[in-house]
Amino acid sequence: MKMLFISQLFDPEYSIKGLGFLQEMQKQGFEVEVITTFPSYPVGKVFPGYKLKPWQVETHSGIRVIRVYSFISHSKSKFSRALNYFSFMVTSFLAMAVMRKPDVVYAYHPQVTTGIVASIFKVLRGVPFVTDVQDLWPDALAATGTQGKGFLYSMINKLCNFVYKQSDHVVVLSRGYRGALIDRGVPAEKISVVYNWHASEGGADAEGNERVLPSGFEHTFVYAGNLGAAQSLKSVISAFSRCVEKSVCLAIIGSGVEKDELVAHAQSIGANNVFFLGYVSPQKVIKYLTQADVLVVHLKDEPLFKITIPSKIQAYLNSRKPLLMAVGGEANQIVNEARAGVCAEPDNISSIELAIAEMLDKKDAWQEMGESGRCFYETEMSQRKGVVKIVSALRQLQC
Template identity: 30%
Template sequence: MRIGVLSQWFDPEPGPASLPGVLARGLAARGHDVQVVTGFPNYPDGRVAAGYRIRRRFDETLENVHVRRVALYPSHDSSAIRRTLTYGSFAASALLSGVERLRGMDAVWVGNSPVTVAAPMWWIRYRYRIPILLHVLDLWPDTVAASGFMSNGKFRAVEGTLNSWCGRMYRSASSVAYISPGVGRLLQDRGVPADKLTYVPLWAEEHLTRRPVESMRAELGLDERHLVLVYAGTLGGAQGLESLVDACAKVDDPNFCCLVAGSGVSEADLRRRARDVGATNVRFLGRVPKERMPALMATGDIHYVSLRPSAMAAYTMPSKVQATLAAGKAMLVAADGDVASVARESGAGIAVGSADTALVLEGIRQAAILGRRNLRLLGERGRDYYYRTFSAATGVGRVESALRKIARQEVSHAG
């Protein structure tokens, strides 16, 4: 098949932004001609990656995947105006300089976040008459509300427009993929027909977990006595990390250490909070380079996943869930809904409910009682569950099947 991929995010961007690259390479490895339209890499800090400079367009081939990059305004700070410029500039550039690369494809996979990608998506669908598999990676407008990126007043002013916009995206797509059971149910409630939906959970960057690595304990001054809890990811409003900091301040075990790696709009406030509440056992590492993430994963005995209590928390599935399971590590999950269900079903997690200080503290105490050896056993269960449920091979296969189906339907309708 000739398959297109339309995503603002792509290699060499790390974390969840790398997942479209895994998909593209997986499809190419199965013999498909894969053409990608994406932006210049600048996630997560808004700085263009080394080796790239922004220009109108730039073509390259990465591991048999043909990539066209188009210009955008790079920003990932807390400014709603600059973030909107980032999203809007990619959509405009993709429409003007990118979509021509996808003419003649049998089907196109589209990552829905940000929803401004609808502009080039609609051109592909209606101008080129190519079927679209829209993968709902983030549920909009819910993501905007939960992130704290926009004030309540501003959000209410645009909520109706965003809902209408997303509804048009779902209707124009030939098929809509969802990443967790809760999202699938919600999309049905929002009018997407059940026969148009397909379950495609996301996968981890598995190559980062396939070889043993040395942990960072020695360089961080930690030894085998220390029980290490790691949070790695975005430091933003949706994660509710204040309760983690407050809980750590109440842990009196001198061998307990919490490592916080990442950056985001809440980083300065969290550092200040740790100082104010006396959480001396919390260490902020800042952004850890992608190549060091396996070592950081190996350092933790248990990894923290949290979501601030909200309606959206019930169906949000952070990418670190799959990353932690694939790495064979135990999880402390301070969230309800689909994430808590995975923690229980996998046997890899301690699920304590919402991100509340008392509940998080109880989870840390449970981890301490289990000890490092038993936490390793939980992690081994999680790795087995990951390869049964979330692996990249499984996910790519599901996407491939969905693309084949909508391509056949398009040919049938044309005939």
């Protein structure tokens, strides 16, 4: 079975369904080709070793990867972001038009724009497609303040519904997403819940023994990920600033459009126990997670995020570390079910502060929490389990 995988996000960027996933699909008998663009996320600049150009072909483990041009910008401008998505829509469709016809298209990230391309391709060439929903648009745009509920919101909503209607199958990352799509009229039998997994779930050796996290504190909490509006980390920083006397610090690893604002906020409130360590490649971040005592997850207090599962949860559970979870809804439920940490309410400084104190009181149980989380990950969220579900869905499209 020939599968064309379309994603604006792909290795060497951190991508859950990236090269590792496609190599597993190869083992299942799929012949895979990829259309993507040049790596730039989350720093907003093309990665070293790459140069933005109209077309580039690579081969990795027998998988042909076609990189096409897209507009790349680190700006918070709505126009720049829209141009980034739209340019990839155009160039990826042109690439599809000159490629050999696949048996199925897997539209990954961002789901709406790749889904539109796959929908048009289906109309023109009759190729079925699966759309993988990692963000519920336009809800996610409203939740992060990117787009208000006006004319453009309505148009994006209609495009999303068009993609759902055209798709032959829909993969979602949570039970909450499945319920939301059913409410939007997507047939339940057309939707599969496939938890995301950690892209490097086997783990990697943390090379060297040198300390990479801040020293001078008894306890080190770590947040690793994007620094954007959805993550809303100001309340987390504020909560940790109240815990200086507990000899606890927060190390923030990552980059994003909100970084400068977060640094300024930390300075303005005197959060001397909060450190910004910058962007660290996915290949090297394991060292930071290994040295952490507790790993932190936070999202903005929005109804949408109560039904989502941030991808860093899988990475954290896989690392055998306890979690401080402040997302609410399904994400908090998972941590409680897995007995993997302590939960707080998002965007609630007092609640997060209390969760920090509770976590410190339970220090003797940290190892047990970490092992329990890893066990939950292996049984419920592993790549092996996810690939089985996706292969099953794709095989059904052949019937």
